[in-house]
Amino acid sequence: MQPTNQTAIARFFLVGLTDDPEFQPLIFLLFMSIYLITILGNLLIILAVSSDTHLHTPMYFFLSNLSLIDICTSTTTIPKVLVNIQAQDHSISFAGCLAQVCFILIFGGLESCLLTAMAYDRYIAICHPLRYTAIMHPHLCVLIVIMSLLIITMNALLHSLMLLRLSFCTDLKIPHFFCELVQVMNMACSDTSINSILVYVATSVFAGIPLSGIILSYAQIVSSILRIPTMKGRYKAFSTCGSHLSVVSLFYGTAFGLYMSSNMADSATKNVVASMMYVVVPQMLNPFIYSLRNREIKEALRHLLFGKPSALTVSAFGFQE
Template sequence: MQPGNDTQISEFLLLGLSEEPEVQPLIFGLFLSMYLITVLGNLLLILAVSSDSHLHTPMYFFLANLSFVNICSTSTTVPKMLWNIQVQGKTITYAGCISQIFFFSVFGLMENLLLTVMAYDRLVAICHPLHYTVIMNRQLCGLLVLVSWIISALNSLLQSLMLLRLSFCTGMEIPHIFCELNQVVGHACSDAFVNDMVMYFGIVVLGCPPVAGVLYSYSKIVSSICGISSAQGKYKSFSTCASHLSVVSLFYCTGLGVYLSSAGTQSSHASAVASVMYTVVTPMLNPFLYSLRNRDIKRALKRIIGVPTMYVAIILGLKKCP
């Protein structure tokens, strides 16, 4: 180890997307807008599901959990980035970096597992419609979500604890908007072979089965839809999983794009820009993808948004009265 290394490093430097001062206000405004849209959109989706008794079904139960995960995932990274831009700083404490890695890993894996569970839900709904309510009962839905949270938390705890054994050089710079696990491990001054093995093992064990589960579910769904004789029946069956398929495609394509860009280019800036897609853009688009093609969600949202409007109209009407 070099003499300049420090095993008790107190902070890291997050380089962000750009170091040019004139660009910072634009980045701040853009990310603040996307963050507010993400939080508001997903909160409205949760309120719509919880307030409408017609949406108290397994599909919307999983959707509400996905919206909650999207809010938490974005809140793990974006506020710190906005704060650094506001104070014109780049630092994040060692404890803050480890905490950011832990929570982002929890919510990232949780989203992956939830999308898999939702794919299974659509499989049962389309391929076994008569037994849907029996198979996807309340106990099973709660158990699937609980197990997903436990697996995500245990994996993230293991990855975070493994980071504590590494030593880091002073003034270490992370070319991202947040502390990403593979970036931090890759910049360690000590031997990170064990950490790499644990990280890749986690990706294989916890990443590949969900992907395989989603692919299997949709292969069975497509096969079942193709067996329907009427065109109207095919469209109705496909429309029930179109929104979820859009979210799944967005999640995996952006995630795959990030890792391909990281492996295929040496530009840290390009990798940082690519990571914005699945850390900020994907959670922001999810509520729109689910609400635009879903009549039940749109009806519930209109009722929620219409309530404050009705109150305002009543108040204004009372003020006009003598």
């Protein structure tokens, strides 16, 4: 294969999905359904939180931002899949591929940061309830989101710009349905050692540190809950963490599954399934996890959809009364 500079590249080809015409309508319907459910579900969460003053707390502020990020993540990948299937053309321009890499890194990193902030919020609410309003000030919550966005965006731009220095081979078939950073690097014919080092460093910082923070927060939470004398009190405290724990498990579980699949399996089909479980499925399921497991969200959605007044009173600490 002859290397070529990125300026001469017209397009990459996303070949992660089947070329069999018989399956194209089914795949199109599947992705269209997932996308519509994702948009509708996350939009309902955002509207429910914004319309119900009882949910104007730090936890639900972070949740509404998480829903917005889930919408953005799905919009980065799925519409291009639908367009390619409809046009029967699996190509994507170099600029479009670079944009997908950048936005996936931004939204994935932001989701990790928000999940960590939500874990910290639960830690303060359960372990230091009397200081909750003083610590989790609205200005601090907004600052966390803004600083996370700035740092993650700089990281994503660095990785994207580092791709510009690479020379690519003539065979530019990416075995995924979207442009994933490592897969694009694998298309290069030039040395990618610096890019690989940056990937490992960024993964350690933007995945390892948030995950460590979540684990540490829940270690303190469990320790505090076990000191509560009554079972009712323990259940009441732990119930405020159930939805968040489910989302964290889904996000990090699918992320680890993706990279283990990429490292251990050569099957393109397995890689595609792993990628879907990371950038498509969690974004669709997150609204259901919160609406099914969280009484406040269910009441807010009922009020939003049917106009019934909420029967809940939510304290400043996020506990149900």
